[in-house]
Amino acid sequence: MIIPKSNSIWNEFLYKQKSILFFYNWWNFAAIIDYKWNTFGRVYYYLIWLFYTIFYICYSLASTLEQNSISDFYFKLLFIISIIFASIFLIFEIRYCLWNYKIYFNDFWNLFDVGAYLLSIITSTFWLINKSPPLWFTAISIILLSFEFLLFFRVFKSFGIYFAIMIGVAKTVFPFLVLLFFIVLGYAQAFFIVLRSNSINDDNDPWNIATKYNFINSDGTINNNITTIIQDPDSNTNLFNWFFTSLLAVYNLLTGDSGSLSLFTYREHPTMTILLVTFTFFTV
Incomplete structure (x- = not known):
C-alpha cells in the first residue's frame, strides 16, 4: 500500500x-x-x-x-x-x-x-x-x-493477555533455552562416560550399586554368616547406563532432584563430584 x-x-x-x-x-x-x-x-x-x-x-x-x-x-x-x-x-x-x-x-x-x-x-x-x-x-x-x-x-481479553505473556516469554528466552540444552547435553554425555557400566561386575554395575540389606545381631553388629539381601536392580538403578536416561537424569538435576546420583559416593567418584559442582555453577 x-x-x-x-x-x-x-x-x-x-x-x-x-x-x-x-x-x-x-x-x-x-x-x-x-x-x-x-x-x-x-x-x-x-x-x-x-x-x-x-x-x-x-x-x-x-x-x-x-x-x-x-x-x-x-x-x-x-x-x-x-x-x-x-x-x-x-x-x-x-x-x-x-x-x-x-x-x-x-x-x-x-x-x-x-x-x-x-x-x-x-x-x-x-x-x-x-x-x-x-x-x-x-x-x-x-x-x-x-x-x-x-x-x-x-x-477473551482476560485470558488472552496470559497467552501473550507466555508466548512473549517463550520467544524471549528461546536463545537461553538453546544454550541450556547444549549444556545439559554436554553434561549428560560426561556423566554417561563416567558412571556407566563398561563391564560385568565393575563398580558401576547395577548389581554392585543396588540397595543392600544386612542382618543385624542383637549387639548391633552385622551378621556376616547370613547372606546379604540385594534389591533387584532395574533400568532406573543406574540411569547413566543409557544415554537417554542420562539426559533425563541431568534434566532432573535442573529441578533439584539428585536422586540419580544418590547411589554413588562423592569421595570415591571425584570426577562425578566435579561435574556436579560445575553443572550447578552454570545452571543454578
Whole structure:
C-alpha cells in the first residue's frame, strides 16, 4: 500500500496506527476486522468452539472410561462421533493449507492443530478395529486436544493477555533455552562416560550399586554368616547406563532432584563430584 505523504486529517485518520489494537497496522483494517467480528465472526467462532467441545468431550470419555463401564455400542458411538468431528476440523485445516501452504506452515499452531486432529482419528480408528489403541497415542492425543481447547480462550481479553505473556516469554528466552540444552547435553554425555557400566561386575554395575540389606545381631553388629539381601536392580538403578536416561537424569538435576546420583559416593567418584559442582555453577 502506498501511503500519501500529505498530512491531512483524512490521511491521519486512515493510516495512523491504532494503539489499542497493536497487532493491526492501520485504522481501516482494524475497523473492518472489528466490524466482522462483532457482526458474524463472534457467532461463527462460538459455533466452532461448541462443536469442538462436543468432539473433545466425546473423545475424552471414550479414551478415559474403563471398558466395562459402558457397553461397546456407546464406545463405538463416541469414537465414531470423534472421528466425524475430527475429520471435519482436519478438512478445514487442509483447505487452509492448500490456500497458501507457505503461510500455513510458517505458523507452528497450525501443525499443532493437525497433530491433534490426526492423532485422535488414528486412535479412534485403532479402537474400532481391534479395541486396543496404543496407549501412548491416546495419551499424546489427549494432551494435544486439551491444549487446543485452551487456545479457544485466547479471544477473551482476560485470558488472552496470559497467552501473550507466555508466548512473549517463550520467544524471549528461546536463545537461553538453546544454550541450556547444549549444556545439559554436554553434561549428560560426561556423566554417561563416567558412571556407566563398561563391564560385568565393575563398580558401576547395577548389581554392585543396588540397595543392600544386612542382618543385624542383637549387639548391633552385622551378621556376616547370613547372606546379604540385594534389591533387584532395574533400568532406573543406574540411569547413566543409557544415554537417554542420562539426559533425563541431568534434566532432573535442573529441578533439584539428585536422586540419580544418590547411589554413588562423592569421595570415591571425584570426577562425578566435579561435574556436579560445575553443572550447578552454570545452571543454578
